[in-house]
Amino acid sequence: MSGSVNDYKNIYLSGNxxxxxxxxxxxxxxxxxxxxxxxxxxxxxxxxxxxxDGMVNSAQQGETVVEALVESVLPQDFLPSCEYIxxxxxxxxxxxxxxxxPDMLRAILxxxxxxxxxxxxxxxxxxxxxxxxxxIKEPDSERVLQGPREGFDEAAMFNLAMIRRKLxxxxxxxxxxxxxxxxxxxxxxxxxxSLADEKTVKELKRRLSKIDxxxxxxxxxxxxxxRDCRYSLLKTTGATERPDIVAARLxxxxxxxxxxxxxxxxTLPYLFSENFQSDEDYYIxxxxxxxxxMLRWLCFFITVSVPGVFVALVTHHFxxxxxxxxxxxxxxxxxxxxxxxxECLALIFAFEILKEAGLRMPQNLGHALSVVGGLVVGQAxxxxxxxxxxxxxxxxxxxxxxxxxPRLMGAVFFWRLFIVIACAMLxxxxxxxxxxxxxxxxxxxxxxxxxxxxxxxxxxxxxxxxSFFRASWRSMKTRPLFNKNKIxxxxxx
Amino acid sequence: MKxxxxxxxxxxxxxxxxxxxxxEIERGYLVTAIGFSVADSDFTITLEAISSSDATxxxxxxxxxxxxGKSFDAAYSAIEKQLVKPLYFEQLGTVIIAxxxxxxxxxxxxxxxxxxxxxxxxxYFIKANNMETLFNTExxxxxxxxxxxxxIKNFEKHNGVKISNQLYEISRSSIAKGVENMPTLNAxxxxxxxxLANGGQYE
Numbered sequence: 001m002s003g004s005v006n007d008y009k010n011i012y013l014s015g016n017x018x019x020x021x022x023x024x025x026x027x028x029x030x031x032x033x034x035x036x037x038x039x040x041x042x043x044x045x046x047x048x049x050x051x052x053d054g055m056v057n058s059a060q061q062g063e064t065v066v067e068a069l070v071e072s073v074l075p076q077d078f079l080p081s082c083e084y085i086x087x088x089x090x091x092x093x094x095x096x097x098x099x100x101x102p103d104m105l106r107a108i109l110x111x112x113x114x115x116x117x118x119x120x121x122x123x124x125x126x127x128x129x130x131x132x133x134x135x136i137k138e139p140d141s142e143r144v145l146q147g148p149r150e151g152f153d154e155a156a157m158f159n160l161a162m163i164r165r166k167l168x169x170x171x172x173x174x175x176x177x178x179x180x181x182x183x184x185x186x187x188x189x190x191x192x193x194s195l196a197d198e199k200t201v202k203e204l205k206r207r208l209s210k211i212d213x214x215x216x217x218x219x220x221x222x223x224x225x226x227r228d229c230r231y232s233l234l235k236t237t238g239a240t241e242r243p244d245i246v247a248a249r250l251x252x253x254x255x256x257x258x259x260x261x262x263x264x265x266x267t268l269p270y271l272f273s274e275n276f277q278s279d280e281d282y283y284i285x286x287x288x289x290x291x292x293x294m295l296r297w298l299c300f301f302i303t304v305s306v307p308g309v310f311v312a313l314v315t316h317h318f319x320x321x322x323x324x325x326x327x328x329x330x331x332x333x334x335x336x337x338x339x340x341x342x343e344c345l346a347l348i349f350a351f352e353i354l355k356e357a358g359l360r361m362p363q364n365l366g367h368a369l370s371v372v373g374g375l376v377v378g379q380a381x382x383x384x385x386x387x388x389x390x391x392x393x394x395x396x397x398x399x400x401x402x403x404x405x406p407r408l409m410g411a412v413f414f415w416r417l418f419i420v421i422a423c424a425m426l427x428x429x430x431x432x433x434x435x436x437x438x439x440x441x442x443x444x445x446x447x448x449x450x451x452x453x454x455x456x457x458x459x460x461x462x463x464x465x466x467s468f469f470r471a472s473w474r475s476m477k478t479r480p481l482f483n484k485n486k487i488x489x490x491x492x493x
Numbered sequence: 494m495k496x497x498x499x500x501x502x503x504x505x506x507x508x509x510x511x512x513x514x515x516x517e518i519e520r521g522y523l524v525t526a527i528g529f530s531v532a533d534s535d536f537t538i539t540l541e542a543i544s545s546s547d548a549t550x551x552x553x554x555x556x557x558x559x560x561x562g563k564s565f566d567a568a569y570s571a572i573e574k575q576l577v578k579p580l581y582f583e584q585l586g587t588v589i590i591a592x593x594x595x596x597x598x599x600x601x602x603x604x605x606x607x608x609x610x611x612x613x614x615x616x617y618f619i620k621a622n623n624m625e626t627l628f629n630t631e632x633x634x635x636x637x638x639x640x641x642x643x644x645i646k647n648f649e650k651h652n653g654v655k656i657s658n659q660l661y662e663i664s665r666s667s668i669a670k671g672v673e674n675m676p677t678l679n680a681x682x683x684x685x686x687x688x689l690a691n692g693g694q695y696e
Binding site: 314315316317318319321323324326327329330331333334336339340341424425426427 | 514515516517518519523525543545581583584586611613634636638639642
């Protein structure tokens, strides 16, 4: 037994109601919330409703199923038939007939009610889902000052509805796959049929079908399994909690993966330049958005480079420092017991610790942490001569710059460390080697067959218009390079 | 996996064996000016170096060191023997040559400068008639080498001339200009004065 509902695919209902009820009770013998409720249809024919307590909308179930069954009037020649019950008795808006036990079990587990009747070898699955959801809220991690404020919640169906509300077109394709041996999680593949590349859709399905895992509790379980470069620090699938972002990406010919149980929707292919895009870029003036985006690029280079370059300058290339600055650094470093490179690495780790602590603690304590961590510990450490002020400033500046590109946070941390070590060993030559390796790495990555840096493949306005800067909507005439229908509007030339 | 282990080992070996040229700026003397003079085949090197104190709240101190020997190399060794920390020449901005040095000796000074670790090819060559007075002059910032650069830049700005006497220029034309053509820096009554050869004209 693998624990999957598919373990029961060779078992069928017997038509004997008592035996069939017993079958379900046996399958869920250690599940205390399974409910079975026997009802007489029209006062004569026995049937049984099977459902999970807490997952169904009791009021809806009472009105559209129980009441309908009890108050129904059966014809004299009535033979128990699911088709008849479905068409003539039930008020529920979604009723399906099935004789497959895995489908019945899946329906029960997903909040539906299964109706089995005496002398019937098939059953009805009735949509009575009614679990509570968190509701539509603005995602904390993707706040905007201007633009839509709605965010996904954990119920995939509601999330799909939010996407569909933005794309009122029959071209929107939504395909269902179930992943996870035990969780059997519904995963929906969404794309616009006329825009998405069929090869990419096919490749995605192939990778999804190869996932062999016990359960999917978040979309990252899938992202890690379908990514092109398993050990890369750079992500090759986008993640967002905002329906407007998903809709925008679908309109660019991308594919979205909506996973039940998480508000995070994956989008793919994902390009390197997307790390520097903000949700708000498209809702404000394009000049301001372009300025912000260029600042983000600059901050990315600052955050990965500043600590390493500083270490290179104060340990290998004193000649590049202005004399007074060299003297100041030398004076402030006096008495510090550890080497500059070690001091720099320690501070980078300290900042990561502070950041992690800040993320995990209650919001009210966040300010206290920044005061204690930033001011008290930092100042005390400098005054005690444990660390020197110049390196503290370099690392702090780098850390602040890093906050401008939150999507690259993990990768930035490792690249910063790598560059510091390279600079400590080889000075600015080390910096050049490390950055060259970084550029080579970035250019070698693919996301679902699309070059990660496809935006920079041709350095002209047409291809750079949504990478280093954001062109005006009037000039956004083409979609990204990887989809089959590139023309967004008018004549691109 | 083997690749990663190899890279890590290489990095660890390079870091542990100290073969990377890694130095700490505060663990040496930053030389800002160096002077060369010869008297009766006695070679003398005088240099100004900044030493960080061991406490961050105390200012750095400029010290003047001098050594003699049968050659400039010997004079330099004599200075090194006095020190507990190495000399760093990256901040060296000025080479001061006694006006008594002939062309051959200047060539040996240039060779000496080229042999220094991390030679800065932007260092200025100037001459002085009294090395000892010059190095003992109290300057505005307290760092002679730093102030000389300031004086040269100011001179260039106010007189509209370009003093082309940096190491990369001198080494290109060797000693063609000769010591008599070098700008002169002397201390009078505690003030530094820069003068040019050929009546103020300088090419």
